[in-house]
Amino acid sequence: MTLALTEIQEHIRSAAAERAPVQLLGSGSKSFYGEVPQGLPLRISDFASLRGISSYEPSELVVTVKAGTPLAELEQVLAEQNQHLAFEPPRFGGQGTVGGMVASGLSGPARASMGALREHVLGITLLNGQAEALNFGGTVMKNVAGYDVSRLIAGSMGILGVILEVSLKVLPLPVAEATLRFEQSQAHALNQLNRWGGLPLPINASAWWDGALLLRLSGAQAAVDAARQSLGGELIAPELAQPFWLGLRDQSDEFFQAAQRAVQGGAALWRLSLPQTAPALDKLHGEQLLEWGGAQRWLTTAMPAAQVREAAAQAGGHASLFRATDKSAGVFAPLPPPLLRIHRELKKSFDPQGIFNPGRLYAGL
Structure with a gap:
């Protein structure tokens, strides 16, 4: 070096x-x-x-x-x-x-x-x-x-x-994994995720988009098998589940590809950080994808930045402009003066x- x-x-x-x-x-x-x-x-x-x-x-x-x-x-x-x-x-x-x-x-x-x-x-x-x-x-x-x-x-x-x-x-690496799929509305999925969050379940990741909630279970084989029996849902074959989670991780799946096309057309991809207990944000118009039990929400929209940030703040969180051609509204949520001074x-x-x-x-x- x-x-x-x-x-x-x-x-x-x-x-x-x-x-x-x-x-x-x-x-x-x-x-x-x-x-x-x-x-x-x-x-x-x-x-x-x-x-x-x-x-x-x-x-x-x-x-x-x-x-x-x-x-x-x-x-x-x-x-x-x-x-x-x-x-x-x-x-x-x-x-x-x-x-x-x-x-x-x-x-x-x-x-x-x-x-x-x-x-x-x-x-x-x-x-x-x-x-x-x-x-x-x-x-x-x-x-x-x-x-x-x-x-x-x-x-x-x-x-x-x-x-x-x-x-x-x-x-x-985990010994065992399984992915379950549930047909649910966003509001129902958030309620389920909050309820499951209080139970000793080996939930490693979650994602909701377009009316479907997917859960990834991870851990010991016995724990994964028991959770599968308890939760129900449709078991997704590993050869289909793995590409989905990799696409979500690398932001290369269908949602993010569509978001990038929308950004080129003048929309923006927002990353909302919210409490997991925050309800569905019905005031926001556009495609949404939820992760982290509802704590991270991706939003593709042409709505003004002020409206997106206001909705996030009312839900107890904040919004960052993840991808956009126009960044005049500022990428990251404005800091209060004391915190900005520390920065x-x-x-x-x-x-x-x-x-x-x-x-x-x-x-x-």
């Missing part, structure tokens, strides 16, 4: 001296996400010494991997040991990198049961805006007590520094000259 690190440090020092914006990139697979990128690109995946697995201890359920490593490459190594990234990060056509995965902070269908990406980040090595290499956290859970900076970096959209290396918690102080501490991905998260950051 030494040669690449030195080169990147020189790049950062030069940019900081000139206050020149630097656009931090992995492979660029998530360039659509967040505000419009600014600055000269610095593509971490172009540096061969910033790719590869630094250490992997399957018995300890920990892997340390360099930021430019393709996510598909990491997952292949984990699969050889019957392990995986339980939060199922989206791979967007297989082009995503580990650093981009952490910077975006996105998690897949199993997030509600297995935790978000940030909960699986144990440690990070980061270059700040003064080209200093900083180490946070470690490779065991007890090392992430106190000020948990490692998880702060997750979802920061690259505004705080250059991610060089990440230590992640990994988990064994600004963090940005100033890590990146005093404000060169990293300026404005990618919020204006002025």
Whole structure:
């Protein structure tokens, strides 16, 4: 890593001296996400010494991997040991990198049961805006007590520094899985999910779209079999169920393909984060897909941003503009002044000259 690190440090020092914006990139697979990128690109995946697995201890359920490593490459190594990234990060056509995965902070269908990406980040090595290499956290859970900076970096959209290396918690692949399908309205599905959430059921993921609720059961064979008998529903064959969950994870299934076409026609794809107990949002017009027991709701609509955000706020949550050609309304939900002040102080501490991905998260950051 030494040669690449030195080169990147020189790049950062030069940019900081000139206050020149630097656009931090992995492979660029998530360039659509967040505000419009600014600055000269610095593509971490172009540096061969910033790719590869630094250490992997399957018995300890920990892997340390360099930021430019393709996510598909990491997952292949984990699969050889019957392990995986339980939060199922989206791979967007297989082009995503580990650093981009952490910077975006996105998690897949199993997030509600297995935790978000940030909960699986144990440690990070980061270059700040003064080209200093900083180490946070470690490779065991007890090392992430106190000020948990490692998880702060997750979802920061690259505004705080250059991610060089990440230590992640990994988990064994489940022994058994089964997918059940139920024909239900959105309101009925939400009621069912809330009721099932209070029961000891091995529900690993859920998705509702177009009048159908799908549940993925995961765990010990006996637990999965017992839940199947208890819940009923139509058992979906594995050769059909697996492509569905993969398509949902990678946002390549029918709903997201239609959403991308709608975005090209002037609509927007919104990501709503709500309490799981929130009811169906009947005021919102457009196609909806629900995940995470109802806590994450995707909405394709041409409705004004203010109406979407108001509906989300009334339900106790917030809305982010995930894909759109017009981002003038702001991508992420506006922050209250005290929280915005904290964000600004963090940005100033890590990146005093404000060169990293300026404005990618919020204006002025």
